[in-house]
Amino acid sequence: MSVTAWTFILVGLSFALYIGVAVWSRAHSTSEFYVAGTGVSPLANGMATAADWMSAASFISMAGIISFQGYDGSVYLMGWTGGYVLLALLLAPYLRKFGAYTVPDFVGDRYYSQTARIVAVVCAIFVSFTYVAGQMRGVGIVFSRFLEVPVEIGVFIGMGIVFFYAVLGGMKGITYTQVAQYCVLIFAYLVPAIFLSLLITGNAIPQLGFGGVDQTSGAFLLDRLNDLHGELGFTAYTSGAKSTIDIFFITAALMVGTAGLPHVIIRFYTVPRVRDARISVGWALIFIAMLYTAAPAVAVFARTNLLRTVSEQPYSEMPEWFTTWEGTGLISFDDRNGDGVIQYVGPDAQTAAGAPIENELTIDRDIMVLANPEISGLPNWVIGLVAAGGLAAALSTAAGLLLVISSAVSHDLLKRGFRPGITEQGELIAARVSAGFAVVVAGYLGINPPGFVAEVVAFAFGLAAASFFPAIILGIFSKRMNREGAVLGMVAGITFTAAYIVYFKFINPGANNAESWWFGISPEGIGTLGMLLNFAIALTVSRFTPPPPPQIAHLVNLIRVPRGAREAHEITG
Amino acid sequence: MTHPPDRPAVSNEGYWRRNLTYVGILLVIWFAISYGAGILFVEPLNRIRLPGTGFPLGFWFAQQGSVYVFVVLIFVYVYLMNRLDREFGVDEEDE
Numbered sequence: 095m096s097v098t099a100w101t102f103i104l105v106g107l108s109f110a111l112y113i114g115v116a117v118w119s120r121a122h123s124t125s126e127f128y129v130a131g132t133g134v135s136p137l138a139n140g141m142a143t144a145a146d147w148m149s150a151a152s153f154i155s156m157a158g159i160i161s162f163q164g165y166d167g168s169v170y171l172m173g174w175t176g177g178y179v180l181l182a183l184l185l186a187p188y189l190r191k192f193g194a195y196t197v198p199d200f201v202g203d204r205y206y207s208q209t210a211r212i213v214a215v216v217c218a219i220f221v222s223f224t225y226v227a228g229q230m231r232g233v234g235i236v237f238s239r240f241l242e243v244p245v246e247i248g249v250f251i252g253m254g255i256v257f258f259y260a261v262l263g264g265m266k267g268i269t270y271t272q273v274a275q276y277c278v279l280i281f282a283y284l285v286p287a288i289f290l291s292l293l294i295t296g297n298a299i300p301q302l303g304f305g306g307v308d309q310t311s312g313a314f315l316l317d318r319l320n321d322l323h324g325e326l327g328f329t330a331y332t333s334g335a336k337s338t339i340d341i342f343f344i345t346a347a348l349m350v351g352t353a354g355l356p357h358v359i360i361r362f363y364t365v366p367r368v369r370d371a372r373i374s375v376g377w378a379l380i381f382i383a384m385l386y387t388a389a390p391a392v393a394v395f396a397r398t399n400l401l402r403t404v405s406e407q408p409y410s411e412m413p414e415w416f417t418t419w420e421g422t423g424l425i426s427f428d429d430r431n432g433d434g435v436i437q438y439v440g441p442d443a444q445t446a447a448g449a450p451i452e453n454e455l456t457i458d459r460d461i462m463v464l465a466n467p468e469i470s471g472l473p474n475w476v477i478g479l480v481a482a483g484g485l486a487a488a489l490s491t492a493a494g495l496l497l498v499i500s501s502a503v504s505h506d507l508l509k510r511g512f513r514p515g516i517t518e519q520g521e522l523i524a525a526r527v528s529a530g531f532a533v534v535v536a537g538y539l540g541i542n543p544p545g546f547v548a549e550v551v552a553f554a555f556g557l558a559a560a561s562f563f564p565a566i567i568l569g570i571f572s573k574r575m576n577r578e579g580a581v582l583g584m585v586a587g588i589t590f591t592a593a594y595i596v597y598f599k600f601i602n603p604g605a606n607n608a609e610s611w612w613f614g615i616s617p618e619g620i621g622t623l624g625m626l627l628n629f630a631i632a633l634t635v636s637r638f639t640p641p642p643p644p645q646i647a648h649l650v651n652l653i654r655v656p657r658g659a660r661e662a663h664e665i666t667g
Numbered sequence: 668m669t670h671p672p673d674r675p676a677v678s679n680e681g682y683w684r685r686n687l688t689y690v691g692i693l694l695v696i697w698f699a700i701s702y703g704a705g706i707l708f709v710e711p712l713n714r715i716r717l718p719g720t721g722f723p724l725g726f727w728f729a730q731q732g733s734v735y736v737f738v739v740l741i742f743v744y745v746y747l748m749n750r751l752d753r754e755f756g757v758d759e760e761d762e
Contacts, residue, residue: 160730165709165726165729165730167730168705168726168729168730171729171730171733171734172701172705172706172729172733172734175733175734175737176697176701176733176737178737178741179693179694179697179737179740179741182741182744182745183690183693183694183740183741183744184690187748301731302720305717305720305721305722305727306720306721307721314720314721315721316721316722316723316726317721332713332723332726333710333713333726338706338707341706342702342706342707345701345702345706346702367759368759369745369748369749369752369758369759372741372744372745372748372749373742373745375741376738376741376742376745379737379738379741380738383734383735383737383738386734387731387734387735390730390731651679654679654682654683654686655679655682655755655757656752656757656758656759657752657756657757657758657759
């Protein structure tokens, strides 16, 4: 059967599964819509969190980025997993004890301030929209490449599916579809990884295989790849090109940003008890690690395969996948010296006589995971499976984000903000309407992506790191932290981070290089400095302003111990 | 429910101090493995091979080892805290 036929079958089956699960688990109350009635088992929550967290970026882009950046790509591996340690140790158990529905709920109640709530709502909505646009784009790419439908139609189909289960099912529907989506995406990621590992190193475990011996040359695979990089004028794969301080700050911003992302945090509201919240972070990280430890192996296999397939080979003899991807514009070849042979080289490439060699091939790093099975000549059903996995990753994350947007509107802005008298039924309708509206906006952004989608991702993490993380940590670990400190800290953190990113990404992109950056920190890593600024300002201001009212100290005491989960929310509610 | 949920928590200070100690120790390990071995000392560590493999040690910590250690840290914390909850009688067994 052809690739397209397999893709239709596998994608169709997976979609039918999601819809079935959604119908079975639809929500009947606001509690079910926002937090799945707090009845989710820790294991299921771990899987759902993993699917929620692993987006199109993790599934489609990450191994490709690592493949092109080598050691520098480690920032994503450490950054997007290390945040879970912070979540488990510093946030999840206390937020579960507090027992709210949303992140702005906690910020608003702990800091007894509508201003704090509104600042948090604005951040939550901005961060989530940034993210969701990228997911819809991922859906569009997969559809257009594998099912040969226009990107627009692909986005419409994706919107329809997400609309169906996010709007009907709320958090309950999302949680159980995410469990199914995790199973699809991890299977789809590991099958080709195992195939590739066997093919290249003879070891069935990719995590071990990429440290093993290359079947073709008999040398260690990483040594062979470093040699190839040297010959072609690229930086050695296992050492990086970025400065140590930049690697440090980007990793920290991604870690802290992960721990501050609202769609991740709210997942830990859905389990019955505090100890379930703790252990479900552990399960989540195990499920995430299955993909994240395989990704660097896939990156090495993809890089080796790519260099062997294209470098110094005649253009006329390129395999079918090369021309198919050329059709999408994601691979382009420009034969500058007119010899009909592909020169794919790095900036330091030289001929034996010392003359520089020009690079003739441009490859979009986002296609590496999707093209990998074709490059290695794996069976057609594997290619269809990868398409279904990419869609599962994008849809599961999109649904989680849409829920954050919808609850920010119906719960934080209406119920806790401007319309406190709204009925349970009214709030549920408002939640569904705003989820529906958010799906449409996300779809629009997916079809007409603003040119700066990649740029604004730095925003999402930077802002989450510089706003929520310090406010929540201080709210739990410092009884003295008050409204004034928290609000000014958040505002300072956001303003500083946003100004730095906007300056280098939009106002003066020409200056976006290590010489102009403060202390050599790139816009991707500046959220770390924003976070430190937030902490410093919050701690200073709180010392010179009145302490919080006594019931806040009581609330903090309550959230610090697991017993009595019902009581904590009643004090503020 | 056999205990009323609002039973006075006399020993919460001790509970919280022990919790902070656990968190502090685990975060030191978290930092040492990722930022230490994976970033700050990656170059000297890269001169050593993970025995029997082609992995330079610093590179391995950055792309594999740190993730494994993160998982272990969380489960150690879960174990320690469940034990501490029972010791101070603030667990949720009967809720």
